Amino acid sequence: MSDNKDKVYLIGAGPGDTDLITVKGAKILKQSDVVIYDYLVNLDILKKYANPKSELICADSLTLKRYSNGFSKRQDLINKLIIKKVKEGKKVVRLKNGDPFIFGRANEELKSLLDNKIKFVVIPGVTAATGASCFSGIPLTSRDVSSSVVFITGHQATERDMNWEAISKIDTIVIYMGAENLKDIFDKLIKSGIDSNKPVAIISNATKINQNIIISSLKKIDRIKAESPAIIIIGDVVKKEKYFNWFKKSKKILFTGLSEERFFEDGIYFHIPFIEIKPLSDYSNLKNILKEIETYDWIVF
Numbered sequence: 181m182s183d184n185k186d187k188v189y190l191i192g193a194g195p196g197d198t199d200l201i202t203v204k205g206a207k208i209l210k211q212s213d214v215v216i217y218d219y220l221v222n223l224d225i226l227k228k229y230a231n232p233k234s235e236l237i238c239a240d241s242l243t244l245k246r247y248s249n250g251f252s253k254r255q256d257l258i259n260k261l262i263i264k265k266v267k268e269g270k271k272v273v274r275l276k277n278g279d280p281f282i283f284g285r286a287n288e289e290l291k292s293l294l295d296n297k298i299k300f301v302v303i304p305g306v307t308a309a310t311g312a313s314c315f316s317g318i319p320l321t322s323r324d325v326s327s328s329v330v331f332i333t334g335h336q337a338t339e340r341d342m343n344w345e346a347i348s349k350i351d352t353i354v355i356y357m358g359a360e361n362l363k364d365i366f367d368k369l370i371k372s373g374i375d376s377n378k379p380v381a382i383i384s385n386a387t388k389i390n391q392n393i394i395i396s397s398l399k400k401i402d403r404i405k406a407e408s409p410a411i412i413i414i415g416d417v418v419k420k421e422k423y424f425n426w427f428k429k430s431k432k433i434l435f436t437g438l439s440e441e442r443f444f445e446d447g448i449y450f451h452i453p454f455i456e457i458k459p460l461s462d463y464s465n466l467k468n469i470l471k472e473i474e475t476y477d478w479i480v481f
Contacts, residue, residue, distance in 0.1 A: 188262060188272045188293055190286055192279040192305015193221045197387040198228050199441070200306045208303065209234075213270040216262060220277035220409055222388070224452075235270075237261070255285070259292035266298055278308040283333050283356050309354045312386035312411035316393050317424030325416040326351035334358020334365055334412070348374040352415035359384075359406035366401045369414070374398065379418035384410045389432060389450045395421060 431447030
């Protein structure tokens with residue numbers, strides 16, 4: 181069986197909760213030599229699943245600028261880094277928040293790999309939109325109020341021509357990365373004919389223990405302070421949050437032990453182990469303690 185390392189895995193890390201990465205994605209992380217991850221990826225995922233010997237590189241540490249004019253330079257550096265690590269014979273994982281093919285900017289990286297005759301495999305992930313939807317109790321589709329959904333990216337919405345009239349007619353609108361441009365986006369939608377009373381949900385830190393939801397309407401944008409990263413959902417489906425928001429209604433329990441998470445309990449367990457068991461580099465002191473203990477008639481703990 182050949183050991184072909186000349187291959188890259190693009191993996192979706194999911195929206196934040198460490199357990200929302202796919203089983204396959206977690207298995208591949210355990211075999212990696214290098215993980216190049218985006219800044220939105222929950223670092224606990226790396227602690228939990230990545231090979232302890234893996235080299236962990238945050239893609240955003242390559243340049244200071246994330247968007248606008250800095251993006252092309254940053255992407256070029258990421259592409260070169262991936263290729264460099266592959267050529268070194270490393271097992272490389274490119275870890276992206278959510279799903280690699282939903283505003284994950286995978287196209288440029290895949291093209292670079294093709295140009296350099298490097299094989300790749302793409303592992304899907306739970307999207308930020310579906311994570312925010314499910315953990316807020318807001319279905320993106322519902323037979324009674326929504327049979328269509330559109331995803332748009334907020335930080336590009338003000339930089340390019342978009343068919344706002346068509347978008348405004350979609351039942352449910354989901355906006356990624358739009359917290360900083362909400363007023364401009366909402367104004368464009370209202371001018372394009374959407375009802376200014378249309379309900380809006382802003383979900384920050386979706387699927388994490390500190391998830392926060394703001395429910396409002398398009399016309400009340402001046403009163404809204406959105407926290408990034410956030411998913412914005414616009415449409416009548418937002419009204420269902422008050423019925424279906426199981427996450428907000430559930431008791432949150434921080435579990436610090438070593439055993440596995442408990443699911444069929446009263447509440448939601450967030451597992452953050454405070455204890456770690458590792459082998460000692462030198463057992464001589466332990467041996468001395470054990471020899472001393474052997475001389476005791478009894479021991480009280």
